[in-house]
Amino acid sequence: MNSPSASASPASASGMTSAPRQQVAPVDAAPSLPAAQWLVANWQLPAACLSILVIAALDLGQRADFPVASFYVAPVLLALWSQKTQHALYLAYAATVFSVIGFMRGPLGGPHGEEMATRVLSIAMVWLAAALSLQRWRREKTLERAFSDMERRVHDRTHELTRANSSLQTEIADRKGKEELLRQLSGHLMHAQDQERRRIARELHDNSGQTLAAIAVNLSRIENLMPDAPLKMRNLVADTAAMAEQTSREIRTISYLLHPPLLEEAGLLAAIGWLANGFTQRSGIKTEVDAPSEFERLPADIEVTIFRIVQETLTNVARHxxxxxxxIKLTRQPGEIVLEVRDEGTGIPPEKLEKVHGNLSALGVGIAGVWERVRQFGGALEINSNSRGTTVMVVVPLPGEQL
Ligand SMILES: Nc1ncnc2c1ncn2[C@@H]1O[C@H](COP(=O)(O)OP(=O)(O)OP(=O)(O)O)[C@@H](O)[C@H]1O
Ligand SMILES: [Mg+2]
Known part of the structure; x- marks a missing residue:
């Protein structure tokens, strides 16, 4: 919104009549008009001047039988019609002066008293017309003042609005910049988190896991090396070996969950299959995977993203x-990957579902993290939930394959 157009329309916008503008504008514009045009627009004034001169000539050189003086009101009325109200005042003065001179030149048309009455009446009418003109002039002035006051206020307000608008624009740009920064930052964080998980997974698997496995093997060997040892002692060694083996298996599972080597080696589908089996075993929740048998490998970061989303949504199924x-349904469509994770549980509580569709950050880290991961790729997340279950649907566009 720029100020010129905003300040040009206040009269109509506010419902104000256009009368003051019509009366004032032509007068201001008059000097720039060519003479003929000006005469057409302001013919009343020359007509009024001409007629007062004719009446004065007849009056002063009075030889008519009728009272010409009573016609002095006509030019004043003509002037009243004209654009400039003060003309009516000048003509009223002129008419009064001519009438008084006419009277002083002596009665011609009748008895002196009658003539005087005619002239007084005529002058009264002239000044009545002039008073009307004056009143109109005052009204015009009041309107003009009100109009210019309103224009000034509209101008000030427009100025204020323009300033507010530009500071709003700056703030929006600022926020957009910050949002973009935040998006980049959370992308980096997520990437760093994945890297860290991979590192910890490898550490756990290659060091702690292997050492524990070696401890379990050694304990079994110790058990075999002392067949004559007391039963209590042999049982203790056997239990410790079993515990070491169990912990080694657990560490292996944790390591794989942190970063499944299958994901890199055999691809997303194999990793999801492995995850679903393990999930069923650990939680007792029967998990089905529906995906095409032929599933091409995807870019590594998209595979990790989808795997993490399946992991988080399955954890939510088990927890909530x-x-x-x-x-779990995985579909590859032209230009995108669609993932759907569905359960037949109690659904997301309504007060939380509201936040899912509004302020995600007010929820846990899980769904917000899913959204953040999807957003990094310009994808979409849709969550439908009711008392019959929850469906989380994610669409991730494939780079270089956009339609
Ligand atoms: N499949 C589901 N069924 C029912 N409720 C769910 C389901 N998934 C999510 N919810 C609800 O949505 C909420 C938000 O989930 P979200 O994963 O963001 O956080 P969380 O699981 O509570 O915590 P975390 O940050 O550890 O993931 C949950 O607290 C739960 O109430
Ligand atoms: Mg969660």
Whole structure:
């Protein structure tokens, strides 16, 4: 919105009549008009001047039988019609002067008293017309003042609005910049988190896991090396070996969950299959995977993203849904990957569902993290939930394959 157009329309916008503008504008514009045009627009004034001169000539050189003086009001009325109200005042003065001179030149048309009455009446009419003109002039002035006051206020307000608008624009640009920065930062964080998980997974698997496995093997060997040892002692060694083996297995699982080597080696589908099996074993929730048998490898970062989303949504199914089943559906469509994770549980509580569709950051880290991961790729997240279950649907565009 720029100020010129905003300040040009206040009269109509505010419902104010256009009368003052019509009366004032032509007068201001008059000097710039060519003479003929000006005469057409302001013919009343020359007509009034001409007629007062004719009446004065007849009056002063009075030889008519009728009272010419009573016609002095006509030019004043003509002037009243003209654009400039003060003309009516000048003509009223002129008419009064001519009438008084006419009277002083002596009665011609009748008895002196009658003539005087005619002239007084005529002058009264002239000044009545002039008073009307004056009143109109005052009204015009008041309107003009009100109009210019309103224009000034509209101008000030427009100025204020323009300033507010530009500071708003700056703030929006600032916020957009910050949002972009935040988006980049969370992208970096997520990437760093994945790298860190991979590092910890490798450490756990290659060091702690291997050492524990070696401890378990050694303990078994110790058990075999002392067949004559007391039973209590042999049992203790056997239990410790079993515990070491169990912990080694757990560390292996944790390591794989942190970063499944299958994901890199065999691809997303194999990793999801492995995750679903392990999930079923650990949680008792029957999990089905529906995906095409032929599933091409995807860019590594997209595979990690989808794997993490499946991981988080399955964890949510186990923690919150109370469902006995879970379904994972993976579809590859032209230009995008669609993932759907569905359960038949109690659904997301309504007060949380509101936040899912509004302020995600007010929820846990899980769904917000899913959204953040999807956003990094310009994808979409849709969550539908009711008392019959929850479906999380994610669409991730494939780079270089956009339609
Ligand atoms: N499948 C589901 N069924 C029912 N409720 C769910 C489901 N998934 C999410 N929710 C609800 O949505 C909320 C938000 O989930 P979100 O994963 O963001 O956080 P969280 O699981 O509570 O914590 P975390 O940050 O550890 O993931 C949950 O607290 C839960 O109430
Ligand atoms: Mg969660």
């Amino acid at each position: 849904s109370g469902s006995k089943t879970a379904f």
